[in-house]
Amino acid sequence: xxxxxxxxxxxxxxxxxxxxxxxxxxxxxxxxxxxxxxxxxxxxxxxxxxxxxxxxxxxxxxxxxxxxxxxxxxxxxxxxxxxxxxxxxxxxxxxxxxxxxxxxxxxxxxxxxxxxxxxxxxxxxxxxxxxxxxxxxxxxxxxxxxxxxxxxxxxxxxxxxxxxxxxxxxxxxxxxxxxxxxxxxxxxxxxxxxxxxxxxxxxxxxxxxxxxxxxxxxxxxxxxxxxxxxxxxxxxxx
Ligand SMILES: C[S@@+](CC[C@H](N)C(=O)[O-])C[C@H]1O[C@@H](n2cnc3c(N)ncnc32)[C@H](O)[C@@H]1O
Numbered sequence: 421x422x423x424x425x426x427x428x429x430x431x432x433x434x435x436x437x438x439x440x441x442x443x444x445x446x447x448x449x450x451x452x453x454x455x456x457x458x459x460x461x462x463x464x465x466x467x468x469x470x471x472x473x474x475x476x477x478x479x480x481x482x483x484x485x486x487x488x489x490x491x492x493x494x495x496x497x498x499x500x501x502x503x504x505x506x507x508x509x510x511x512x513x514x515x516x517x518x519x520x521x522x523x524x525x526x527x528x529x530x531x532x533x534x535x536x537x538x539x540x541x542x543x544x545x546x547x548x549x550x551x552x553x554x555x556x557x558x559x560x561x562x563x564x565x566x567x568x569x570x571x572x573x574x575x576x577x578x579x580x581x582x583x584x585x586x587x588x589x590x591x592x593x594x595x596x597x598x599x600x601x602x603x604x605x606x607x608x609x610x611x612x613x614x615x616x617x618x619x620x621x622x623x624x625x626x627x628x629x630x631x632x633x634x635x636x637x638x639x640x641x642x643x644x645x646x647x648x649x650x651x652x653x654x655x656x657x658x
Pocket of ligand 1: 565
């Protein structure tokens with residue numbers, strides 16, 4: 421079986437698994453974070469290929485809202501939103517370890533107990549570990565913009581991925597994306613609008629919600645004069 425075939429889920433065969441939406445770079449794990457990673461990973465972290473379920477990640481909290489943040493980066497936003505919404509279970513996924521370590525450390529420092537981190541590709545998480553219609557919200561803040569024309573096929577927000585993401589939302593659940601790249605913003609609007617199981621909560625782009633803190637990547641975009649676009653769609657009843 422090829423890697424391509426082995427990572428496909430039965431009902432979502434069209435996400436092209438040969439295309440990676442992320443950079444292969446590996447950031448450095450600082451020594452304090454490395455120590456936190458080693459100590460806290462067994463409690464709050466999993467690799468996407470591990471054997472786990474939402475029930476095993478959050479024992480006793482099965483009925484709380486479940487939110488997935490895709491591409492959490494260094495996790496400042498993850499921590500701020502987890503603190504602001506302690507009643508919701510927040511699952512943060514990224515392929516890179518340093519940010520996940522920073523999140524675990526931040527959780528311990530701030531006594532945050534509603535965050536779990538997953539290392540790996542969000543496509544594998546959604547297709548292999550998240551049940552259909554089980555999520556209250558998916559957050560995708562500043563996904564890699566892949567600005568060069570020849571790289572744009574690597575952008576995460578593509579029709580097949582959006583179909584997969586939407587299938588994991590419960591009816592009424594929210595898909596919230598943000599970007600600082602105008603042509604990616606237009607692509608997001610087009611792709612999300614074209615997905616029949618989603619409905620735009622606004623006319624075109626959304627006003628920036630006060631609940632979304634400024635992310636690290638967003639700050640860099642703002643410093644370069646980029647406009648920020650939020651897109652907030654809800655899952656229609658099935
Ligand atoms: C441009 S950074 C933005 C990070 C953060 N959200 C922010 O706004 O500062 C995009 C992040 O998404 C992660 N990423 C990209 N594709 C991913 C995928 N398929 N699964 C998980 N993480 C992914 C990258 O590793 C990177 O950390």
